[in-house]
Amino acid sequence: MSRQSMRSNDPKKVSGELFTLTYGSLVAQLLKDYENVDDVNRQLERMGYNIGMRLIEDFLARANPGRCYDLRDTADKIQQAFKLYLGVSPSIGSWSPGGDEFSVVLETNPLAEFVELPDHCLGLRYSNILAGVIRGACEMVQLEVMAWFIADQLKGDNVTEIRVKFVKRLEDAIPAGED
Amino acid sequence: MTIHSLYILSKSGGLIYQLDNNIPTIENEKTFSYPLEVKLEVQNRNIMVVYGQRDGIKVGHTLVSVNGMKVTGQQLDDGRDAMQVLANETNYPINLKFARPKLTTNEKIFQASMFYPLYALACQLSPETRSSGIETIESDNFRMNCFQTLTGVKFMLISDPKQAGIDTLLHRVYEIYSDFALKNPFYSLEMPIRCELFDEHIKGTLEQAERLGISSI
Numbered sequence: 001m002s003r004q005s006m007r008s009n010d011p012k013k014v015s016g017e018l019f020t021l022t023y024g025s026l027v028a029q030l031l032k033d034y035e036n037v038d039d040v041n042r043q044l045e046r047m048g049y050n051i052g053m054r055l056i057e058d059f060l061a062r063a064n065p066g067r068c069y070d071l072r073d074t075a076d077k078i079q080q081a082f083k084l085y086l087g088v089s090p091s092i093g094s095w096s097p098g099g100d101e102f103s104v105v106l107e108t109n110p111l112a113e114f115v116e117l118p119d120h121c122l123g124l125r126y127s128n129i130l131a132g133v134i135r136g137a138c139e140m141v142q143l144e145v146m147a148w149f150i151a152d153q154l155k156g157d158n159v160t161e162i163r164v165k166f167v168k169r170l171e172d173a174i175p176a177g178e179d
Numbered sequence: 180m181t182i183h184s185l186y187i188l189s190k191s192g193g194l195i196y197q198l199d200n201n202i203p204t205i206e207n208e209k210t211f212s213y214p215l216e217v218k219l220e221v222q223n224r225n226i227m228v229v230y231g232q233r234d235g236i237k238v239g240h241t242l243v244s245v246n247g248m249k250v251t252g253q254q255l256d257d258g259r260d261a262m263q264v265l266a267n268e269t270n271y272p273i274n275l276k277f278a279r280p281k282l283t284t285n286e287k288i289f290q291a292s293m294f295y296p297l298y299a300l301a302c303q304l305s306p307e308t309r310s311s312g313i314e315t316i317e318s319d320n321f322r323m324n325c326f327q328t329l330t331g332v333k334f335m336l337i338s339d340p341k342q343a344g345i346d347t348l349l350h351r352v353y354e355i356y357s358d359f360a361l362k363n364p365f366y367s368l369e370m371p372i373r374c375e376l377f378d379e380h381i382k383g384t385l386e387q388a389e390r391l392g393i394s395s396i
Binding site: 054056061064140141173177 | 190298299301302310311312327328329330331332350353354356357358361362368
């Protein structure tokens with residue numbers, strides 16, 4: 001239990017297993033409710049989006065990062081956020097030549113620690129909530145991005161990889177005194 | 180060490196939270212004989228002292244009670260018009276109580292949304308590019324500190340001009356906002372914050388900051 005040893009004395013920290021299991025039951029319930037993996041994928045992304053919109057404030061208040069003026073800054077902050085909220089350090093890589101697209105590569109995916117995908121839901125993007133969180137959080141700091149999974153350990157890949165693509169800065173939404 | 184009040188503005192400029200922490204109440208009571216030595220006038224539907232400052236009763240104070248009976252607007256609790264009562268010589272000597280008027284909720288909302296364009300205006304007036312908006316406003320009697328987050332939420336704290344360490348306190352308030360407002364699943368973004376836990380923590384923090392100093396939070 002490598003993550004067990006990382007637990008500090010912070011009373012708000014809980015075992016990652018509790019989170020993993022809770023997320024598992026959420027996905028299982030959604031599968032039962034929708035019976036269609038595409039709908040489940042969409043729902044997970046939407047939930048993530050709503051979480052991201054709120055979580056970003058927590059991240060800003062806690063980690064106190066500055067504003068990003070480059071996607072590389074943003075990538076660093078996303079890496080930092082994974083560390084803070086999931087206790088894993090993803091690597092950032094596979095930059096596109098234009099510098100507007102990168103991958104977040106997770107060696108281990110804490111959401112899917114005890115999971116095996118059954119045959120009838122091979123189309124399920126199990127951890128799709130993470131893609132939604134990234135999109136929602138970036139949107140609140142006036143950055144429109146797309147995020148999607150391109151590799152998943154649950155589907156036999158070596159690593160879990162989330163691709164993030166910069167779409168545009170939301171100029172209208174930038175608060176006065178911040179641009 | 181005094182912190183008077185806290186305002187939180189959403190990113191679209193609406194007031195989503197307001198707390199009066201330590202607003203001194205100024206009330207003065209005095210028995211008057213005919214004719215009245217203070218000059219009263221009806222302003223904003225309240226009876227206000229316009230001239231003739233004495234015994235702590237100042238210009239701008241409003242009439243709150245007559246002979247111990249509460250005045251609401253211009254009307255006494257028994258339905259009589261306060262100005263008529265004051266004009267009638269047979270009612271004297273009369274005991275009047277004056278107080279500094281408090282901001283109503285509507286006025287607070289109004290004032291908060293006034294600040295929003297001022298903040299934006301300051302950025303544009305700035306001779307330097309990429310200037311922030313107004314961060315502090317200082318006057319004889321109070322100082323207002325404003326902290327805007329990267330997402331555009333504004334936290335405003337009105338305190339004594341001598342109060343130090345407001346930045347730390349504002350940051351703490353931001354943390355409480357992100358914990359107890361945003362993590363409440365029943366709170367919808369951009370709406371007024373009506374969360375008891377949030378209230379409790381804000382009050383506790385302000386109290387502690389006043390009592391023990393801001394470094395202790």
